[in-house]
Amino acid sequence: MEDWILLVVIVLAASLLQTSTGYGFSIIGTPFLFLIYPAHTAIQINIILSLCLSFVMIYNIRKEIDPVLLTRLIKGSILGLVPGIFIYLYVDVQWLKMVVGGLILLLTALLILKLTVRQTVTKDYVTGGISGLLTTSIGVPGPPLLLYFAGVGTRKETLRSTTLAYYLFVYLASLIMQIGLDGTNSETWISAAIALPSLFLGIFLGQFLFKYMNQQVFKMITYVILLFTGLYLLISSM
Template sequence: MIILVLIVLVASLLQTSTGYGFSIIGTPFLLLIYPVHTAIQINIILSICLSAFMIFKIRKEVDNSLLIRLIKGSIMGLVLGIFVYLYLDIRVLKMIVGALILVLTVLIIFKLTMDRTRNKDFLTGGISGLLTTSIGVPGPPMLLYFSGAGIDKTTLRSTTLAYYLFVYFASLVMQISFGGTSKEAWVSSFLAMLPLFAGILLGQLLFKWISQKTFRIITYVILIFTGIYLLVTSF
């Protein structure tokens, strides 16, 4: 219970203050204490609550045209991802998440840049959708794309939260429809609500007072540690 509280508090703080981090931080550590499908669904349930709460405060900052393209692109990815969720082995899942996080982090540290296009918006949404239904982690492809394209932190935070609200809800419906759910997932999610909202409140304060450079450094450290740990424990 203490581990769950700490995971949710840190993950929601990062998500609220930077626009990403809940799934990247939350899912790998939840996989250490819960069965894979339970961990993924806890992450999704809490992410829906976080996005729904935040979107009313930041909805005016959303890039609507970008949001629509991401959602359209995600539809095919959501469908493909449900098959990965149902049939892929947990060790393979951990290996994929760990390798993905490490590659992503290295690319961002070395300041990979790219131009934004409509097709890349659709592709990013598709890959993100696939990762949402399969492992509950939509953030890495969006973080890589948005960081590489140089999108400002306000637009990044608001647009990703709006996108998460759609893609997580669709993913949860598909997972329950095809793979069912468990009482443990919902009870644990309910117990994690207090640290979730505490992290949201702290994150909003930090968004105003802490520089984005500081958050990037903290995030890099956590991402690298998480990626290495998952790769090591997948063998």
């Protein structure tokens, strides 16, 4: 029962953040789900709930999607999905968490120091590829997208809508590959079902907050989330 209460709180906070900023469900949800579930179960719960969130949100924000960028990200992700699933199946999750945590902290520090990135076609594809790899391996596609979009100064409306549309593809592909190659279990689906009401509540509250969040606040939240996630992944991997 205590685990289910914690699950509900985690999903509420993560969905609130995702809906109000366009990112954060996996970045917040997955690390904390590791506290109460085995790694593969936590990753699949996160992917299932993220898919539900994206399906619910996508219709209302579809006009803000950047179709050219979305296409590049999806094409790039395909190159990362396959190596990512092998990492999911065979690499020690603790080692992967340490590498990802260190990378997030390094890149976040560069962003805080006002590092800017020039958007190019190649970088769009590479960002999608890294995101795809992280999705099938640990269920967290957000950090590469967030770091890249923050560096190029993407508008928050475009960031939120384009990433949600991208998640629909990359999460569905990842879930199919994970279940096909490694299976699933009843605990995953029961836990996801229990968390759905808190997911929908977070979506409702997050849409309200999004209307009143300016770009500067948006950036500050970005940095805090990335620093927290990087530190958490490093500490939890030791």
